[in-house]
Amino acid sequence: MTVKAAEASGPALTYSKMRGMVAILIAFMKQRRMGLNDFIQKIATNSYACKHPEVQSILKISQPQEPELMNANPSPPPSPSQQINLGPSSNPHAKPSDFHFLKVIGKGSFGKVLLARHKAEEQFYAVKVLQKKAILKKKEEKHIMSERNVLLKNVKHPFLVGLHFSFQTADKLYFVLDYINGGELFYHLQRERCFLEPRARFYAAEIASALGYLHSLNIVYRDLKPENILLDSQGHIVLTDFGLCKENIEHNGTTSTFCGTPEYLAPEVLHKQPYDRTVDWWCLGAVLYEMLYGLPPFYSRNTAEMYDNILNKPLQLKPNITNSARHLLEGLLQKDRTKRLGAKEDFSGPSDLRHFDPEFTDEPVPNSIGQSPDSILITASVKEAAEAFLGFSYAPPVDSFL
Numbered sequence: 001m002t003v004k005a006a007e008a009s010g011p012a013l014t015y016s017k018m019r020g021m022v023a024i025l026i027a028f029m030k031q032r033r034m035g036l037n038d039f040i041q042k043i044a045t046n047s048y049a050c051k052h053p054e055v056q057s058i059l060k061i062s063q064p065q066e067p068e069l070m071n072a073n074p075s076p077p078p079s080p081s082q083q084i085n086l087g088p089s090s091n092p093h094a095k096p097s098d099f100h101f102l103k104v105i106g107k108g109s110f111g112k113v114l115l116a117r118h119k120a121e122e123q124f125y126a127v128k129v130l131q132k133k134a135i136l137k138k139k140e141e142k143h144i145m146s147e148r149n150v151l152l153k154n155v156k157h158p159f160l161v162g163l164h165f166s167f168q169t170a171d172k173l174y175f176v177l178d179y180i181n182g183g184e185l186f187y188h189l190q191r192e193r194c195f196l197e198p199r200a201r202f203y204a205a206e207i208a209s210a211l212g213y214l215h216s217l218n219i220v221y222r223d224l225k226p227e228n229i230l231l232d233s234q235g236h237i238v239l240t241d242f243g244l245c246k247e248n249i250e251h252n253g254t255t256s257t258f259c260g261t262p263e264y265l266a267p268e269v270l271h272k273q274p275y276d277r278t279v280d281w282w283c284l285g286a287v288l289y290e291m292l293y294g295l296p297p298f299y300s301r302n303t304a305e306m307y308d309n310i311l312n313k314p315l316q317l318k319p320n321i322t323n324s325a326r327h328l329l330e331g332l333l334q335k336d337r338t339k340r341l342g343a344k345e346d347f348s349g350p351s352d353l354r355h356f357d358p359e360f361t362d363e364p365v366p367n368s369i370g371q372s373p374d375s376i377l378i379t380a381s382v383k384e385a386a387e388a389f390l391g392f393s394y395a396p397p398v399d400s401f402l
Helices: 016-032 038-042 047-051 053-061 132-135 141-153 185-192 197-216 278-293 303-312 323-332 371-376 378-387
Strands: 099-107 109-118 124-131 161-167 172-177 230-231 236-240
Touching: 124 132, 132 141, 132 172, 141 161, 141 172, 141 371, 185 230, 185 278, 197 236, 197 278, 197 323, 278 323
Parallel strands: none
Antiparallel strands: 099 109, 109 124, 124 172, 161 172, 230 236
8 A cells, every 4th residue: 555645745655655655753752862863873774764754854953062072972961850950150052063073182070171273263171071970989079170260260360271161961070171282291390300490489389379270269179289280382381170279268268178199189188187278389389399309309219208208307408409499398397287377367459568668569559540639629720631531431342241
């Protein structure tokens, strides 16, 4: 039996062909949780099905995922139960197929960092791709969301990596970050063993600026180490990986979570005592020491011995550094956090006026800076001045804030 479409709107459908179409649609219902791409591959092999208008529309809007991305099958959009709330950094329209994934440039516990080029913008990004299953297995959701929150706050600092947007699929999280192409400080230290003091001083100053900025936002970094310090194309440092950051730590606030990297742990963390933002200054001291000497202070291949050194062994400095470097290391690597450099006054902030001449800073601020007393009396000159500077006032366009 042959069933003809009315008004010859399409090719004739035989009973067997209709059964084939029904079987394909049933297969779709059964396999939708396995991924839309698998289904498309199946129906694409059926030459008759491909001619059907509805199938054509599916094929038209469906684009293949990048096969290089962690050798994983592409996944459908996440269902509401699989969604992780990424907040205002989320781009609901972004998807993996928006990018050409070019090279793996980093690896971590939960995924990889890939160099990617956005197809439409032709812009290069570092895309951090994390496996949800691995995160959930280790119960690290809070750390991932903390990283997202910190990334949102630091986009305006030159020494902290910037987040452009984030998105997710059913099984992965994607952070679209600045591409910093100078490599890890760790890589350069391995290759050169140690740095001359002027170079180490330059890096330490920029790291201190980045840490001070985080502290001004009540964020403790907690994982400063050469692997998390990148160099950009001009040689400046850029901190990355904010998964261990602790938010909402006020100036005198403390936290107690045992975390960090063994070589750089502060004594108070090893003692499992409450600690504050001065752990970051200890870590800076450890990184500066490593830049100058080639190994972290108190280092030992035996972790237990290294921990004992951190807690009990006096700091030993070789005489091949300047007195300034020596005093800085002694201040930062002070075992008593209450006496550590940075305990009383953190890194310079906007209220630090020490580098301005007291001749200016001691001068009283006028009661009113909107209008001077002299101009009130001379209304004619005020009018003349207003006409002379027509068009001086400026405000940026509204869309520049978006």
